[in-house]
Amino acid sequence: MAHAEAHAHPATSTGIDNRKLAIWTFIGSECLFFASLISTYLVYRGKSLVGPFPKDIFEIPLVTFGTALLLFSSLFVVLALNAAEQGNRGKTILWLGLTITCGLFFIGMQVYEFSHFFHKGLTMQGNLFGASFYTLTGFHGTHVTIGVVWLLTVFIELLRGKLPPAKALNLELAALYWHFVDVVWIVIFPVVYLMN
Amino acid sequence: MTTSVLDRAGTAAIHQEKTGLWSWITTVDHKRIGIMYGASAFLFFLIGGLEALLIRVQLSRPDNTFITPEFYNQLFTMHGTTMIFLGVMPLSAMFFNFFIPLQLGARDVAFPRLNAFSLWVFILGGLYLNASFLFGAAPNGGWFGYANLSSKQYSPGLNMDFWAIGLQILGIASLAAGVNFFVTILNMRTPGMKLMRMPMFVWSSFITQLLVLLSFPVITVALIMLMFDRLFGTHFYSPQGGGDPILWQHLFWVFGHPEVYILILPSFGIVSEIMPVFSRKPLFGYAAMVFAMAFIAVLGFGVWSHHMFATGMGPIAHTVFSLATMLIAIPTGVKIFNWLGTAWGGSLQMKTPMYFSLGFIAMFIIGGLSGVMHSSAPADLQQTDSYFVVAHFHYVLFGGSIFALTAGAYYWWPKMFGTMLDEAVGKLHFWLMLIGFNLTFFPMHIVGLHGMPRRVYTYSAGFGFETLNLIETVGSFVLASSFLVFMYNMLKTAKSGAKAPADPWNGATLEWAIPSPPQEFNFPDEITVHGRDPLWEMKRANGGRLPEPQRVSGAGIHLPPPSIWPLVCAIGVTAVFVSLMLHEKTGPVGIVLAVSLLFLSIYKWAFEPVH
Numbered sequence: 191m192a193h194a195e196a197h198a199h200p201a202t203s204t205g206i207d208n209r210k211l212a213i214w215t216f217i218g219s220e221c222l223f224f225a226s227l228i229s230t231y232l233v234y235r236g237k238s239l240v241g242p243f244p245k246d247i248f249e250i251p252l253v254t255f256g257t258a259l260l261l262f263s264s265l266f267v268v269l270a271l272n273a274a275e276q277g278n279r280g281k282t283i284l285w286l287g288l289t290i291t292c293g294l295f296f297i298g299m300q301v302y303e304f305s306h307f308f309h310k311g312l313t314m315q316g317n318l319f320g321a322s323f324y325t326l327t328g329f330h331g332t333h334v335t336i337g338v339v340w341l342l343t344v345f346i347e348l349l350r351g352k353l354p355p356a357k358a359l360n361l362e363l364a365a366l367y368w369h370f371v372d373v374v375w376i377v378i379f380p381v382v383y384l385m386n
Numbered sequence: 387m388t389t390s391v392l393d394r395a396g397t398a399a400i401h402q403e404k405t406g407l408w409s410w411i412t413t414v415d416h417k418r419i420g421i422m423y424g425a426s427a428f429l430f431f432l433i434g435g436l437e438a439l440l441i442r443v444q445l446s447r448p449d450n451t452f453i454t455p456e457f458y459n460q461l462f463t464m465h466g467t468t469m470i471f472l473g474v475m476p477l478s479a480m481f482f483n484f485f486i487p488l489q490l491g492a493r494d495v496a497f498p499r500l501n502a503f504s505l506w507v508f509i510l511g512g513l514y515l516n517a518s519f520l521f522g523a524a525p526n527g528g529w530f531g532y533a534n535l536s537s538k539q540y541s542p543g544l545n546m547d548f549w550a551i552g553l554q555i556l557g558i559a560s561l562a563a564g565v566n567f568f569v570t571i572l573n574m575r576t577p578g579m580k581l582m583r584m585p586m587f588v589w590s591s592f593i594t595q596l597l598v599l600l601s602f603p604v605i606t607v608a609l610i611m612l613m614f615d616r617l618f619g620t621h622f623y624s625p626q627g628g629g630d631p632i633l634w635q636h637l638f639w640v641f642g643h644p645e646v647y648i649l650i651l652p653s654f655g656i657v658s659e660i661m662p663v664f665s666r667k668p669l670f671g672y673a674a675m676v677f678a679m680a681f682i683a684v685l686g687f688g689v690w691s692h693h694m695f696a697t698g699m700g701p702i703a704h705t706v707f708s709l710a711t712m713l714i715a716i717p718t719g720v721k722i723f724n725w726l727g728t729a730w731g732g733s734l735q736m737k738t739p740m741y742f743s744l745g746f747i748a749m750f751i752i753g754g755l756s757g758v759m760h761s762s763a764p765a766d767l768q769q770t771d772s773y774f775v776v777a778h779f780h781y782v783l784f785g786g787s788i789f790a791l792t793a794g795a796y797y798w799w800p801k802m803f804g805t806m807l808d809e810a811v812g813k814l815h816f817w818l819m820l821i822g823f824n825l826t827f828f829p830m831h832i833v834g835l836h837g838m839p840r841r842v843y844t845y846s847a848g849f850g851f852e853t854l855n856l857i858e859t860v861g862s863f864v865l866a867s868s869f870l871v872f873m874y875n876m877l878k879t880a881k882s883g884a885k886a887p888a889d890p891w892n893g894a895t896l897e898w899a900i901p902s903p904p905q906e907f908n909f910p911d912e913i914t915v916h917g918r919d920p921l922w923e924m925k926r927a928n929g930g931r932l933p934e935p936q937r938v939s940g941a942g943i944h945l946p947p948p949s950i951w952p953l954v955c956a957i958g959v960t961a962v963f964v965s966l967m968l969h970e971k972t973g974p975v976g977i978v979l980a981v982s983l984l985f986l987s988i989y990k991w992a993f994e995p996v997h
Contacts, residue, residue, distance in 0.1 A: 202573035208496045211569045215599060219561060223603035226637060230611065230622070239628040314620045318628045321620040325611065343992075 213363050217370045224374050227329060228381060231322040238317035244386050247310050256299040257379050263292035264372045267365045274358040286345050293338040300331045323382065330378060333371045340364045403906055412948035414498035415906060419505050420483030421802065426509050427476035433516065434468035437461045439866055446859035448847040458843035459526035466529030467549065470649065471556050472512045474787045478652035481794055482567055482591050484802060488897035488904065489585045491576025491913045496569040498946045499991065504563040506956030511555035514960060518548035525549035528841065530642060533623030533634035538616050550612045551963045557602045558959055564598035567591060578915040585895045586669060589676050590655025593683045597644040605641035608634060617966065632697055639690035647686045649783060651679060653790030654721060657743045660797050661725050663891050664740040665732030668919055671724040678717035685714050695763045696770050704763040711761035718754055722747060738812030742793030745820050749785025753778055756831065774834025780827045800886030804903045807883065811875040818868035825861025829854035888935050894919035901935050907943045951991035958984030
C-alpha cells in the first residue's frame, strides 16, 4: 500500500529536505577544515624567520573593498532567493547576477593580491607567513571559485527557464554554501589582515 | 496510496534483479554497495594480514635477516595503514551500507549515487596506496607519519607521497559517506521510529559519522600541508624554515584519537545488536548506552595529546589530558556493564555470533585496562613506543573491532546472502581466533614492559625476548589459520549452505522482517514502529513467530536508476591527486586533464535524470 510513497517525494523524518540537511552537514564538516587552516596560520604568526612580513605587504583598503563585495553578495543572494521563491524572474536575474559579479570581483581582487605579493617576494617556500597565508586564503579562494561556478550553473538554469518557484531549493543550496564561504572570510579578514 | 499502485501497474515493468558485471559497476543499491565494500575490504584485510605475518616471521628469532630493514619499515607502515583505513573502516562501512537502511525501514540511503561514489573512491584509494608496492616505494614512515621523518629530506622517495595522497583520497570517501549516512539516519526513519527508538547499531553508526565529519577535515589539512612540504617545498613541518614538527602531531592526533572511536563504535553497535537477541532480553540500559557513546565521542576530541606525552608539553597539559583520558573509562565501563546486564538472567543461545560477542567483551576489557594504564603520563613515558603499546591497541582493534565485525558477519550473513554459515566450523573459527590472538598479542605486554621497542626490524639475543617472540609468531599463524577456516566456511556455505529463513535468530529489528536476502526495494510496504524492538513487538502482538514473508512483485515501486557517473567521478578525484603527485613529470597538462574529467563527471552527475 505504501508503494506510492516512493513516488511522490516522501516527507523526511525531520521535515528538512535531504539535500538541504546534507549541505548543512557538509558545512559543519568544512568548519573544521577552515578551523585547522586558521589555527595553523595563528600558530605560525610571527614565527617567520625572514621577510616579507605581513606589515610590509598588506594593503588593507583593497582587502576591505573585497570584504565589502563579499558581504554585499550575501545580501544579494538572499534577495535573489526571495525573488526566485516568488517567481519574480526579472528580479532573480538581477540579484543573482549581482551576486555572481561580486564573487568574480572578489576572485579578481585575490588574483591581483597574490600576484602583487608574489612580486614583492612573498612565496610559499620563502617563509612560514607565505606558506600559511597562501594556503589559507588560497583554499578560501578555491571555495569562492567553486561557489561562483555553482551560482553560475543555477544562473544558466534560470535563464533557460528551469528555475520555477518549486525548484528554488536549487538556488537555496548554492546560497547556503555561498553564505558559509562569506562567513569564513569574516573570520579570515580580521585574523589575517587586521590583527597585526 | 493503493490507487497509485494500480495506476502504475500497467506501465511499470516488474522489477527484476539485474545481473552481470555492468549492473554491479553502475549499481546504486545500498545492499550491493555494502557487499562490494565487504569484499574489497576483506581482500585488503588479507593483504594487511600477510604483511603482519611477514613481520612476525622476521621477528621469530633474534638477528633475523628474512627481510631487509627498509622493507620492514614499509611492511609495518602499510600493515597499520591498511588495517585501519582499508580493513576495519570499510568493513564497518559494509554493515552501515547494508543494514542502516534496513534497520531504519527505508528503501535506500538518502543519496544512492553519492554512496556508490564513496565505494569507488575507497577502492581506488586502496588500490593506489597498494600500487606503491609495485614501485618498491610503499609508505615507510609509520601509520602516523610523524614529521619530520616524513619530509623530503628524510624520506626522499615516492613512499610518503603515496601515503599523504592515498589518505587524502580515502578521506574523501569517508567524508562523502559521513554526510550520506548522517542525513540518512536523521531523515529516512520509518514512521514511529523516533531517535530514541533507533536500533543501537544505527545509533553507534550515527555517532561514528559525526566523528568522521568533524575529524577527517583536520587530517585533510595536515596532509595537504605535508603534501605542500614534499611537492612544493614549503616549510610547514621543517624546523630549518621555522616550521614545527609538533604541529603535525597535534593535527594528526586531533584526527587520530576520534579515529580510534570511529574504529570501535560500530563494533559496540554490532555487539549491542547481538547480545539482546542471543540473550532473549531487550538491551539493558538503552538510554545509558546512547549517552555513553555520545560522551565517548565528545571526550574523544579532548584527549588527543595523550598520544604525545613523550613530546613534553608541560605538567598542566599532561595532567589535563591524563584526567580526560581516565574519564573515558567511565562511559566505556557503562557499556560493558550494560552488555553483561543484558546477558544476566537471559536464556543464552550459544550460537557463533554470541561466541564472538562474548570474546569481544573479554578481549576489549583487557585492551581497555592497558589503555587506562597509558593515560597516566609517567607510566606512558615508560610504555610509549614499546611493544606494550602494540599489545594494547591490538587488544582493542583486533580483540575489539575484528572480533565484533566477525560476530556481525556471522549474525548478518544469512540476511546478506540468504544462506546459513556452518555453526560447527564457525565455533572452530572462534576458538582458533581466540587462542591465536592471545598467543600473538599477550606476550607483547611482557616484552614491551621489558623494553622491546616497536618498529625495529630485529632484536639481539640475550635480552630475554627470544621465547616470547617465537610464541607470538606461532600465535600469528594460528590466528591466520582461523581466517582460512572462515574462508572455508564461506565457500562451503556458498556451495551447499542451508537456506536462511527471513528471521533465523528470532531478531528484534526490522531487517529480519523481510526475506533473506532482501529484494531490491527492501520493504514492499512501509512499516510503522511503536517501540525499540519493533519485530519482537509484532511477534508478541501475533502471539508467536510471524509467517515467513513472501517475495512479492515490486511493480510500481520507484527505485533510483543505475548510474556510471559516481565511478567516473571517483576516477576523476583519483586522477587529480595522481596528477599532483606526477606534476613534475607531466606538468600542468596532467592536472588540467584530470580536473576537466572531474568537472565533466560532476556535471553529468548533477544533470542526470533520476526519475
